[in-house]
Amino acid sequence: MRLVVVGGVAAGLSAAARARRLDPSMDITVVEKGDWISYGACGLPYYVEGRVPRPEQLVVYTPEYFRRERNIEVRTRSEAVAISHARREVKLSTGETLRYDRLIIATGARQDRHGMEGVCQPHVFSVNTMADAMRLREYLDGTARPPRAVVIGAGYIGMEAAEALRARGCAVTVFGAGPHVLGRRDGKLTEQIARHLARFHIDLRLNEKVSSIEPGRVKDTVCDLVVLATGLVPNAEIAADAGVQLGRTGAIATNEQMQTNLTGVYAAGDCAEAMHRVLGRPEFVPLGTTANKMGRVAGAAAAGARERFPGVVGTAIVRVCGLAVATTGLSAGQARHHGFDPVAAFIEAREKASYFRGRKGTVELVADRRNGRLLGATVTGEDGVAGRINVVAAALSSRMTAEDFLHLDLAYAPPYATVWDPLLLAAQQLVKLLH
């Protein structure tokens, strides 16, 4: 039995490793178009910043490790250019073909350029792949003085890029095409982040769609360096050409076992859709943690085991100049957009006892007025933000109401929390608003 995996970063290698664990006899080959495999792409902004000195430090396993320890053949600089499912063959850019019995497509996603002009200049960068980040880091390292930088895009990557460039001493302007940051349709969060960025002298300019990058400027802003963070599109073309069905979002459609419409063909990671459990429909959610989970399930399926990836609830966290900003489910604006009748409670409260240097953080909890069901949350602060958003993520998975949430038995001790956790204060207010 031959398994071919196209893509050697998060999903592809999770899949290959899982398949190997479940089936020691399978013949497994992974092809990766780039030079680097098995790296934490979410760490790239911190490599650009310099906190991670060398690119190798982001790498989890090498091709040699996979060959030696897992009996998995990993080929870098091997781009899959076509799939013939009738012949069960993957064609590589080298002209070579690989036969498969099972195929896992983990081709990832690429920068969505939105038809922008001028993106191929030497001072224009992105931070999606190791190669992208290395080119940007080299540029920054080679610059005599910190350049004036523009980041195009006010999503998660845009925020991380802005912080990294600021840490390198750049003057930074961030352009967002729409009225909000982080794609959350959340005015309050947008304002909070704009204020926070301003404290770090990062200029956030919203409602300014960039359609072309001039040699020395973006719109009216003079700059030496541009980072594109304009979102991603799934690399689904070779799959589609082979007859693999795409979903509404343009990413590959799969079932809970990550199986596509073609027998023996699975998809995982940023090229595939994930079920959004709050919306109840598949969405394009390109995130590292999701990619790893999908890969694991696809690998199991390819090895004949039956595991499930029931989807996501939309959880994410990002550091914005030292501020932790975490979201899960839907903001009130998103909920309204999707036809819910949202009620939102917003509170600001201390994260732990003041004598343990507890600072104030914020929690916004959103529920549906019609049935009290929780729809989502936004948590910001310094300490325990990931933990708080994860509690809401668990609540969304089990379809808790605001009232259920109010009764959670959360941990308290002065070094770690307050007697009424900010989550519970928000829930109290939310229950009041719902009545």
Place this chain on the structure above:
Amino acid sequence: MRLVVVGGVAAGLSAAARARRLDPSMDITVVEKGDWISYGACGLPYYVEGRVPRPEQLVVYTPEYFRRERNIEVRTRSEAVAISHARREVKLSTGETLRYDRLIIATGARQDRHGMEGVCQPHVFSVNTMADAMRLREYLDGTARPPRAVVIGAGYIGMEAAEALRARGCAVTVFGAGPHVLGRRDGKLTEQIARHLARFHIDLRLNEKVSSIEPGRVKDTVCDLVVLATGLVPNAEIAADAGVQLGRTGAIATNEQMQTNLTGVYAAGDCAEAMHRVLGRPEFVPLGTTANKMGRVAGAAAAGARERFPGVVGTAIVRVCGLAVATTGLSAGQARHHGFDPVAAFIEAREKASYFRGRKGTVELVADRRNGRLLGATVTGEDGVAGRINVVAAALSSRMTAEDFLHLDLAYAPPYATVWDPLLLAAQQLVKLLH
């Protein structure tokens, strides 16, 4: 309508404040036997340690605040010595009586001395009330050199007392009556904590029940100071004498509205039982956060509103010499003791990216072999421990299985987490063990 609340710390004042908010016209009197009201008793170890310089810093509101801002009469140094429900009267130690239409009993708990001899010596202390802590702090402040200290009891308070005394420079020995720390029937956790305490030169001696405190020593250990941390018993006597029904644990039995068997009489806080939602039966769980929640519900009930306190799942967190130790639900040992068939997965894993100084923490997840339902967890580490235990607490509330838990969509970014959160690694192992 007259409401009398007996007890002015966490539950009593939460109750009074909630009743006032729901009924502006009620006549509300709170009687507290001690000098201090409305203080964070969980902060007392940090006052003893000196991190909190003055006792006033643990006080949330003063009697004057309640009188002026909430129209609530709070009397300190007023001990309720008897209740006559037939006459709807509370008798105070001063001889005075207070009439009530509604009564909330929030008399708290006191040190369980287990018939120990020698507890009334001047060098024997406890840290349950502000008065206790002030007496201990005064003793420490007045000692020329750090005394040799013995802590009797290896539960949560014992651990906090040991850390506080060590921070004051004392040589500390902790005696535990049973084989385990923190009352969790958990050998692995006990060993881990013993090793950690040893690093701070705190000697943990288990299976050594102390039945008497000699003037200059406890058992064979010479000491100048003894802290009793031998657990609590509910102050339920005046309630029982008045015909209020106690539960199996000796604490006051209530329904979800915190109502006792007597019409118009409610109980809240450490004197009352709380439903343990994993065990499905009422337990005695004297904790500050629980007391506040119970008080809030009792206050609402006294004001004629119908709120619910559905109980706890057994969540707690404690700092043990800088190590965060959090528990929820049942350990494997507890689960076995209560007739479950537990399966436990234990993992050690990094809490966040190494380049954000992520250290290793541990997670133990316990499920029932018969149906895969989660029963509890123990989490230790430095960062995000409260958040992790709270995710499990939420999962216990919604009766998740290990498989449900495996699919949680938890937040990931290198400054805050790892791509596979330690919780998910533990869940992966647990699911494997269950199959």
